[in-house]
Amino acid sequence: MSGTVQRYRESGPGFAEGEVIDRIEAFRRRRPRLREERITLAHGAGGKSSEALVDAVFLEAFRNPELAELGDGAVLSPPGGQRIAVSTDSFVVSPRRFPGGSIGHLAVHGTVNDLAMAGAVPSWLTAAFVLAEGLEVAELKEIVADMAAAAADAGVTIVAGDTKVVPQGAADGLYITTTGIGLVPDGRALSAAAVRPGDRVLLSGFMGDHGTAVMLARGDLAIEADVRSDTASVAGAVADLLAAAPGTRWLRDPTRGGVGTVCNELARAAGLGVVLEEDSLPVRPVVAGACEMLGIDPLYVANEGKFLAVLPPDEVDAGLAALHAHPLGTRAVEIGSVTTEPAGTVVLRTGFGGTRIVDTLVGDPLPRIC
Amino acid sequence: MSGTVQRYRESGPGFAEGEVIDRIEAFRRRRPRLREERITLAHGAGGKSSEALVDAVFLEAFRNPELAELGDGAVLSPPGGQRIAVSTDSFVVSPRRFPGGSIGHLAVHGTVNDLAMAGAVPSWLTAAFVLAEGLEVAELKEIVADMAAAAADAGVTIVAGDTKVVPQGAADGLYITTTGIGLVPDGRALSAAAVRPGDRVLLSGFMGDHGTAVMLARGDLAIEADVRSDTASVAGAVADLLAAAPGTRWLRDPTRGGVGTVCNELARAAGLGVVLEEDSLPVRPVVAGACEMLGIDPLYVANEGKFLAVLPPDEVDAGLAALHAHPLGTRAVEIGSVTTEPAGTVVLRTGFGGTRIVDTLVGDPLPRIC
Numbered sequence: 001m002s003g004t005v006q007r008y009r010e011s012g013p014g015f016a017e018g019e020v021i022d023r024i025e026a027f028r029r030r031r032p033r034l035r036e037e038r039i040t041l042a043h044g045a046g047g048k049s050s051e052a053l054v055d056a057v058f059l060e061a062f063r064n065p066e067l068a069e070l071g072d073g074a075v076l077s078p079p080g081g082q083r084i085a086v087s088t089d090s091f092v093v094s095p096r097r098f099p100g101g102s103i104g105h106l107a108v109h110g111t112v113n114d115l116a117m118a119g120a121v122p123s124w125l126t127a128a129f130v131l132a133e134g135l136e137v138a139e140l141k142e143i144v145a146d147m148a149a150a151a152a153d154a155g156v157t158i159v160a161g162d163t164k165v166v167p168q169g170a171a172d173g174l175y176i177t178t179t180g181i182g183l184v185p186d187g188r189a190l191s192a193a194a195v196r197p198g199d200r201v202l203l204s205g206f207m208g209d210h211g212t213a214v215m216l217a218r219g220d221l222a223i224e225a226d227v228r229s230d231t232a233s234v235a236g237a238v239a240d241l242l243a244a245a246p247g248t249r250w251l252r253d254p255t256r257g258g259v260g261t262v263c264n265e266l267a268r269a270a271g272l273g274v275v276l277e278e279d280s281l282p283v284r285p286v287v288a289g290a291c292e293m294l295g296i297d298p299l300y301v302a303n304e305g306k307f308l309a310v311l312p313p314d315e316v317d318a319g320l321a322a323l324h325a326h327p328l329g330t331r332a333v334e335i336g337s338v339t340t341e342p343a344g345t346v347v348l349r350t351g352f353g354g355t356r357i358v359d360t361l362v363g364d365p366l367p368r369i370c
Numbered sequence: 371m372s373g374t375v376q377r378y379r380e381s382g383p384g385f386a387e388g389e390v391i392d393r394i395e396a397f398r399r400r401r402p403r404l405r406e407e408r409i410t411l412a413h414g415a416g417g418k419s420s421e422a423l424v425d426a427v428f429l430e431a432f433r434n435p436e437l438a439e440l441g442d443g444a445v446l447s448p449p450g451g452q453r454i455a456v457s458t459d460s461f462v463v464s465p466r467r468f469p470g471g472s473i474g475h476l477a478v479h480g481t482v483n484d485l486a487m488a489g490a491v492p493s494w495l496t497a498a499f500v501l502a503e504g505l506e507v508a509e510l511k512e513i514v515a516d517m518a519a520a521a522a523d524a525g526v527t528i529v530a531g532d533t534k535v536v537p538q539g540a541a542d543g544l545y546i547t548t549t550g551i552g553l554v555p556d557g558r559a560l561s562a563a564a565v566r567p568g569d570r571v572l573l574s575g576f577m578g579d580h581g582t583a584v585m586l587a588r589g590d591l592a593i594e595a596d597v598r599s600d601t602a603s604v605a606g607a608v609a610d611l612l613a614a615a616p617g618t619r620w621l622r623d624p625t626r627g628g629v630g631t632v633c634n635e636l637a638r639a640a641g642l643g644v645v646l647e648e649d650s651l652p653v654r655p656v657v658a659g660a661c662e663m664l665g666i667d668p669l670y671v672a673n674e675g676k677f678l679a680v681l682p683p684d685e686v687d688a689g690l691a692a693l694h695a696h697p698l699g700t701r702a703v704e705i706g707s708v709t710t711e712p713a714g715t716v717v718l719r720t721g722f723g724g725t726r727i728v729d730t731l732v733g734d735p736l737p738r739i740c
Binding site: 131133135141145158181 | 404406407408409410411412413414415420423424426427428430431432443444446448449450451452454456457458459460461462464493494496497498499500501502503504505506507508510511514515517518521528529530531532533534535536537539540541542545547549551553734737738
């Protein structure tokens with residue numbers, strides 16, 4: 001639920017205005033319908049139920065040219081010519097601290113990364129806190145210090161904030177909502193509408209670390225494994241990639257719903273197919289093992305310091321080289337490619353030569369992951 | 371906790387850079403200290419405890435030139451010359467619907483009004499939702515429809531959003547965080563540092579309606595009274611005021627903590643005194659009666675569709691005339707004036723000729739009011 005209509009309307013190379021509108025309408029028709037009468041955890045999981053909720057409730061009410069179905073940030077054009085990107089996210093992760101980070105890190109990285117995915121240079125953040133009565137001030141200070149460190153690292157300034165307190169029992173400790181504002185360089189236009197058959201799909205590193213780390217940190221599973229969240233600002237790595245591969249078509253961070261869900265969003269938004277090579281999908285053995293014991297496919301597990309990039313084939317080598325030279329991209333790989341058929345669908349080519357459909361996440365195997 | 375340092379640094383007429391910095395430091399020294407080890411409801415009430423929490427936790431960690439102690443919105447200067455204002459607020463009001471409005475109206479009006487107080491023309495909003503599992507979709511649709519109507523009325527577009535779902539018991543139904551972006555016209559510089567002794571304090575209408583309406587709607591008091599929230603976008607009324615009284619020094623909406631708390635913020639930020647005339651304070655009889663039964667002073671009760679304005683004396687007549695011509699300002703009045711002494715203090719002159727100090731709100735008689 002953010003502003004890609006504007007990017008659509010700017011239109012990709014070779015797309016006429018009418019064709020763009022047709023694509024949006026076709027995209028809407030492919031979205032699931034809301035059937036439930038009450039909110040369920042699945043509505044927050046970033047998968048099919050989330051899409052249905054966004055369509056039925058938010059898009060229906062807020063329908064306007066700036067707001068669309070995909071995209072992690074809206075791009076706005078104030079007078080004066082400098083386009084700005086804006087993105088917002090609430091963070092409700094439980095537990096609030098986990099190996100590799102805390103809700104404070106996530107609240108900065110999550111929003112900064114959304115701006116980077118819109119092609120923007122992250123500049124400013126706001127932070128709003130809902131605190132439950134009884135929360136320890138010492139813990140709040142630690143979380144806020146994590147936010148300050150993450151903001152400094154990402155090069156953003158926290159410029160405004162708000163604090164509300166609710167009685168014990170009315171909230172589980174602490175929720176943080178951040179909104180980011182970034183500057184969009186002239187001429188930059190990342191869009192699913194720019195994606196072409198033959199383009200390649202890159203992933204900037206191992207997948208599934210964050211979601212697995214949080215699940216294990218909950219401790220309700222008798223699994224001991226040294227898995228750390230990958231929470232990080234990817235803005236620097238994205239800048240390096242875009243400098244080396246200026247033809248990059250589209251970027252997205254695979255948070256809730258994971259790589260599998262994000263590839264489905266790409267396939268449907270572009271009206272094209274995505275073929276993933278199972279043997280190329282980078283998963284740490286310890287994460288693969290934990291996911292197997294949890295009964296979850298790492299393709300659907302959240303990441304907080306990774307991104308997918310679609311590049312034209314002739315820029316893949318330069319793009320990968322730039323990523324490999326960045327600390328957050330040393331394990332970047334090509335994981336698949338874009339095809340004409342099956343349009344709107346993601347296919348996984350397995351190591352044994354078979355194929356299977358990768359659907360959007362259904363339900364919520366991992367609630368409160370970010 | 372938002373960005374008036376920048377307005378300070380731009381400096382009011384007649385203030386040298388050094389004097390401005392001295393004022394900020396003196397202001398900081400006058401702020402209360404955080405003494406509690408756990409969060410209490412008072413930390414969310416907008417009074418002394420809130421100030422202490424913001425100072426000790428957020429300003430301490432995020433200290434930067436854009437973030438300061440007062441102000442409802444930060445003013446940012448992207449390249450290109452068009453300044454933008456940004457403001458964020460979380461809304462946790464209980465009950466979610468009350469006479470005169472809902473959490474959906476508040477979530478738009480509260481943030482739009484903060485932008486207007488910064489002198490900005492509200493343009494865009496983001497909206498992030500934390501939903502509790504089990505919330506009825508029908509209720510959510512109603513609230514979102516209220517947001518859409520309020521946004522249309524206020525002339526803002528909702529451009530990005532997020533939805534998280536937490537398990538039942540982890541949140542009380544629904545929290546909404548909105549962030550607003552507005553455009554600041556060239557040359558506009560509202561600031562407490564511009565306020566001068568002899569300036570007049572205007573209030574745009576009756577005070578205490580919102581907080582009283584919400585308290586009564588909770589129904590735990592056996593009072594029946596027809597009190598409606600004043601929730602509304604004041605951006606239009608502010609525009610009319612600023613057109614008629616371009617020398618307006620400072621604006622603020624008296625939400626949490628009410629008129630009394632906001633006048634204290636003014637007195638301390640300006641390093642001047644504020645004298646309020648009790649007989650001039652506009653309170654509806656039904657609100658005065660309800661507050662008396664509740665044991666609460668309407669000076670501390672939240673408003674969501676009113677604002678305070680400090681004007682130079684020679685623009686008061688024009689400013690009041692402009693407000694009286696606007697539907698939201700028909701009952702605007704001068705409620706007091708700015709004095710040299712007692713610096714940093716608010717004094718109420720009573721109808722009987724006596725005076726008493728109006729302190730900042732202590733504790734939280736009205737939790738979850740917005």
